[in-house]
Amino acid sequence: MNFVTLAIKNLLRRRGRTILTVLGVAIAIAVLFSLLSFNSGYEKQLSGELDSLGIHILAVPKGCPYEAASLIIHGGVIPKYLSNSDVEEAKKIAGIEIATPMLLHQFYKDEKPHIVYGINVDDMLRLKSWWKVEGRYFSQVEDNVMVVGRSLADKEKLDVGDVVPFGPDKIPFTIVGILERTGTQDDEFHFLPLQVAQRVFDKPDQVTTIAIRVSDISRISEISSQLEEIPDIQVVTMTQVMGTIMNLVGSARTLLMSVIAVAIIISAVGIMNTLLMSVNERTREFGMMKAIGASGTDIGKLILIETLFITIIGGIIGLLLSTLGSTLIEGFVKGIIPYSPAGKLMAPEPGLIGLCLLFSVIIGFVCGIYPAVKSSRLTPMEAIRSNLE
């Protein structure tokens, strides 16, 4: 027998209480781990999403806030437009490698939003070199054809060659290709030749944005200034988009952090309360232990081992809970933050697992130290005083 087996047997004496305390720790650690892994995954995913656009600058209609750029990236629609002539003006600026216009349109089918991108396919393939298609891409001169993302095709049970009624006038469109899964928001979109989209949605000569890639990224700010000289255009760089989104998310993150802090404080108070109750109940037992040769340090050590057991087991269960429930937690967090990139946001890393386990050990020490010191300082006489005559 050693102190660890003695501690385990002591904890098993009051199973119900031990289980509840372990659960308290587990919940606190699960919340902490979820947020930390969300935090690390979010930034990574967001920067990956911006990279996946393959563009450095978005030209949007003047008067649009930065948030509009965020919406565009995610397939949102803004009720302002640039014209084809703006596109031509932009293309003239030196240092721009690609400037491709896009028209975004949103419609509802069975109460679900559908996003349509009117694009110039040759430019898009240069921006998104990783795109692969089942079937083929359309050419700019084709009419009534479209390419759809993989997730959309799966949801709508679409196959290459299918002809579907499309747009407000239910014109039959042929699906010529389905994009292979990209893991980005592109999986959810309809892609049409720009001119076809402008005609179908009655936006002649109008584009929502111009996606721009520069040949030398060190010239982004210089090129941005030149673009802003075009009267209708406002420039948003991807760095600004990232900053804006991170700012937006910041306040939500502060709220979540406060929730975690409260959860951890409640859990810590609960553990300490349980331990103090247990120490008080076992005062005579500690007196007996001292009478048969235990030192104050031995008693303190026993209490501390019991506490660490509770918090470490709680920590491990919390990590498992968080991992198993990550989809649920992700859905919840996505619901309360203003912008979330597509794809899995929770990125549990080994370092994070270690950090959370370390944190549960620290909670154990913080909560266990007072009851341990209190019980170790009891003189044997105080401990078995009820036997005093």
Added chain:
Amino acid sequence: MKEEIILAKGLTKIYHRGSEEIHALKEVSFAVAKGEFVAIVGPSGSGKTTLLNLLGCLDTPSQGSLRLDGTEVSGLKEKDLVKLRRKNIGFVFQQFYLLPTLTVRENIELPLLFNKRNSYQSKIDEVIELVGLSARAGHLPSQLSGGEMQRVAIGRALVNEPKIILADEPTGNLDSATSLKIFDLFQNLNSQGLTLIIVTHNVEIAKLAHRVIHLRDGEIAQEASSVGLSRKIRR
């Protein structure tokens, strides 16, 4: 005279309850020889348990001196008292104080854990046999009778090989037949040279000791040898 293992001179213990002073022991002096069996008797509140706790280094006297196997106890720090307890004292309580989740064997092993003598299995076996619990070694306290639980407590007191066993009303929770069996065990231990000091209310059992110290109001009222009384246990 045999060598003294306990020498108490003017032992006084005062407790404070608010502004009130309670004189639990008043200048008690006596000596106990090695291998002696002493019973301490007296009415409730006479200071029996206080005296036992002082002898067991669970408490320190307010005044007076106490020598335990040649070591002066008064003024020792808790750390040194722990060492002295581990080396010299085995405690037996009225309420047994067994840990309910530990088996008989583990309860007996407990003092060895605190004494950092983990690889001492043969000693545990020996003690279990001595207290007559070989067949119950794997049982939990809840599966034992009162007499068996007290045997476990005695085994626990013996496992560190102490020089003195201090027992506080060891038969207080047992019926008379079981009490006699426990005393049979105590007498057996005493015959092997162990010094025994027992606090008891039970006059019949006190008569079985070599010497009886009567306490009243914190003082020794009478100290009598039991010579002449039958030391045979009457079953």
